[in-house]
Amino acid sequence: MTISSASAAFTGNDPGNRLYGPVPDVTGQSGYDDDHPKRVGFFTDTSVCIGCKACEVACKEWNTLPMDDSHGTKDVIGMSGMSYDNTGQLGANSWRHVAFIEQSRAVDLPMPTFGRPGDDRHDHGPSVAGSGDHDSTAKAQASVLNAEALSEFDPQTGQSGADKQVRWLMSSDVCKHCTHAGCLDVCPTGALFRTEYGTVVVQGDICNGCGYCVAACPYGVIDQRKDDGRVFKCTMCYDRLTDGLQPACATACPTQSIQFGDLDELQARADARLATLKEQGVETARLYGRDENDGVGGDGAFFLLLDEPEVYGLPPDPIVTTRDLPAMWKAAGKAAAMMVAVAVTAILGSRQR
Amino acid sequence: MTGGITSPGSGWRQADQGPATQRSTGRKKRRGGGWRGRGEVAMVDDVEFTSYYGRQIVKTPVWKSPDVPLYLFLGGAAGSSAILGALADVTDRPTLTKVSRLTAGGGSLLSVVFLIHDLGRPERFLHMLRVFKVTSPLSVGSYILAPFSAAAGATAAVELLGWFPRLKRFGGVVAAVFGGPLATYTGVLLANTAVPSWHAAHTQLPYVFGGSAMAAGGGITMMFTPVEEAGPARKMAIAGAAIELAVVHKVENDHGIVSEPFHEGRPGKFMRAARTCTAAGAGLTAVAGRTRVGAIASGTLLAAGSLLTRFGVFEAGIASTKDPKYVVIPQRERLAAREAADLASTTTS
Numbered sequence: 001m002t003i004s005s006a007s008a009a010f011t012g013n014d015p016g017n018r019l020y021g022p023v024p025d026v027t028g029q030s031g032y033d034d035d036h037p038k039r040v041g042f043f044t045d046t047s048v049c050i051g052c053k054a055c056e057v058a059c060k061e062w063n064t065l066p067m068d069d070s071h072g073t074k075d076v077i078g079m080s081g082m083s084y085d086n087t088g089q090l091g092a093n094s095w096r097h098v099a100f101i102e103q104s105r106a107v108d109l110p111m112p113t114f115g116r117p118g119d120d121r122h123d124h125g126p127s128v129a130g131s132g133d134h135d136s137t138a139k140a141q142a143s144v145l146n147a148e149a150l151s152e153f154d155p156q157t158g159q160s161g162a163d164k165q166v167r168w169l170m171s172s173d174v175c176k177h178c179t180h181a182g183c184l185d186v187c188p189t190g191a192l193f194r195t196e197y198g199t200v201v202v203q204g205d206i207c208n209g210c211g212y213c214v215a216a217c218p219y220g221v222i223d224q225r226k227d228d229g230r231v232f233k234c235t236m237c238y239d240r241l242t243d244g245l246q247p248a249c250a251t252a253c254p255t256q257s258i259q260f261g262d263l264d265e266l267q268a269r270a271d272a273r274l275a276t277l278k279e280q281g282v283e284t285a286r287l288y289g290r291d292e293n294d295g296v297g298g299d300g301a302f303f304l305l306l307d308e309p310e311v312y313g314l315p316p317d318p319i320v321t322t323r324d325l326p327a328m329w330k331a332a333g334k335a336a337a338m339m340v341a342v343a344v345t346a347i348l349g350s351r352q353r
Numbered sequence: 354m355t356g357g358i359t360s361p362g363s364g365w366r367q368a369d370q371g372p373a374t375q376r377s378t379g380r381k382k383r384r385g386g387g388w389r390g391r392g393e394v395a396m397v398d399d400v401e402f403t404s405y406y407g408r409q410i411v412k413t414p415v416w417k418s419p420d421v422p423l424y425l426f427l428g429g430a431a432g433s434s435a436i437l438g439a440l441a442d443v444t445d446r447p448t449l450t451k452v453s454r455l456t457a458g459g460g461s462l463l464s465v466v467f468l469i470h471d472l473g474r475p476e477r478f479l480h481m482l483r484v485f486k487v488t489s490p491l492s493v494g495s496y497i498l499a500p501f502s503a504a505a506g507a508t509a510a511v512e513l514l515g516w517f518p519r520l521k522r523f524g525g526v527v528a529a530v531f532g533g534p535l536a537t538y539t540g541v542l543l544a545n546t547a548v549p550s551w552h553a554a555h556t557q558l559p560y561v562f563g564g565s566a567m568a569a570g571g572g573i574t575m576m577f578t579p580v581e582e583a584g585p586a587r588k589m590a591i592a593g594a595a596i597e598l599a600v601v602h603k604v605e606n607d608h609g610i611v612s613e614p615f616h617e618g619r620p621g622k623f624m625r626a627a628r629t630c631t632a633a634g635a636g637l638t639a640v641a642g643r644t645r646v647g648a649i650a651s652g653t654l655l656a657a658g659s660l661l662t663r664f665g666v667f668e669a670g671i672a673s674t675k676d677p678k679y680v681v682i683p684q685r686e687r688l689a690a691r692e693a694a695d696l697a698s699t700t701t702s
Contacts, residue, residue, distance in 0.1 A: 082406045088408070101367065166368055186545060207474070211473060212491050217547060223415075224415045228473070313677075316688060324545075325545055335536075339432075339566065339593075342567060343440055
């Protein structure tokens, strides 16, 4: 029997070895020697994703994943009926999932019009109460200029119709390889483990299909293959990494939306990319899973998104469930003591026959 | 920026108005249902939220029903009976001792069967004992269940066969030591997940299951014990039922939107039936527990109440994974609260 290295984290006092919060060296914390490889990860920049799904195909091919429909049912061709997304979700048979969202919004662009200029804008546009006609017209023009300028470099913005804009959001989702991985924490067999690259992988010959990891993942990534009984998820192509190759999805991505590399380098690259986009006025751009102070201690696979996380089917503020485990064990201990106390009272409070 | 097209909250909406991508939490009970009815009836928890085509975010646990609820019930009943049995043994109550030991032994063996049957690879159940991990309630639980079922099973067996009377007492005490943890760890087992309605109640579920275990264990043992000797079983059952009812009430009402699944649909029915059975069973025990018929009726009601509570809690958690609102809305509220706190701290400093 081995005592899991995760157990040492349980005191919560060791700053390098905790149940939540930043961990500077997650691989070293898991017990690897100091000469372990650097932590690797994915930076998925959704602003350049074209939704081609080459990552999904490459992943299925390399990992010989079975075909399934948009609800994860194996060996079924099924259309989701909701969009170009027929993969639907991450699961045991889909380790990459390209989300597809079509959005539109009204925008005040100058219209060729037979009325007085500005008449067609009375409904929209910034109109400050109390300000004069001149002011509001100037503001509307500034806004128009801005909109035109932005549409040139926001890669996912197109125009359809004069007053309506449409954009497609596409994002290739994947296992986040969390710093504090709920699946890894709760696995009772040790089938899930932290690799020397800082990723989280299931050992198929150990997993007994208890399914605890499925319920523990705050992102809903890992799932059980029903006819097999065991659980499966992205390994970040552990087999390729050990041979010095990039993961299949990153290799296949034609736009470098999926970038693989050392995590610290990717983080720096992501920060720079975000700064560039912000500078260009893409204010909805944000990094997801980048912050090591978040509920899972930061993700090994993180994203640049152009809208709120839940739009892409991601939880807005995930927290590793084990963060609250000390409180739970305390409650269970007290409840067990309560049971003994009640039983003793019941015995003492009853007369002997 | 002067309200450019990509500024925050710049009004991007799902283009095809697909079902449930942007919708309010609009409850089914509301008149004129459907998400389009938003704004007609002002409700406090009628919040708008976004999701990816209404798809769930966290995965639904693959744990099977009735395997897991039955495991929770049997483990609880066995655990509390083991405690009662050991105490009855040292205070010289031979029939209560015997009944408690048989309940504990039978319950523990059956619960092991259900636990193993629920595995995706049952033949690998021994892998549960490969490692010991405090971060995994199922690992800890395996190390509770294994010695408990061994001790309780052996004690029940020698009780039936009548061998080794002294070893019997030792086995009974070992089972009693693990009995409490066995009954309450299952609360942690469910709560230590990303399932919204379970995790929110993470400090309460151990008490719910502990109370429910005493109601079930007390109920079952008092059915099979002569009424004059079953006093402790009755008292434990009543106390357990009271604790169960009180804490379940908190679970059902303390947690805002994630308490909702405990009231709606099938889990809601289970929870209401559980409350009725447990309350009736406890009342009947107090009134008529000293008669044979009363003991059997109230014991059955208490056990049924405990079983229904397990099913209700289990199914409520399952239901809470299937609607993204139970994930998105609490997390949004958490983010908003954190932002407000940050703002407050920066303005004061």
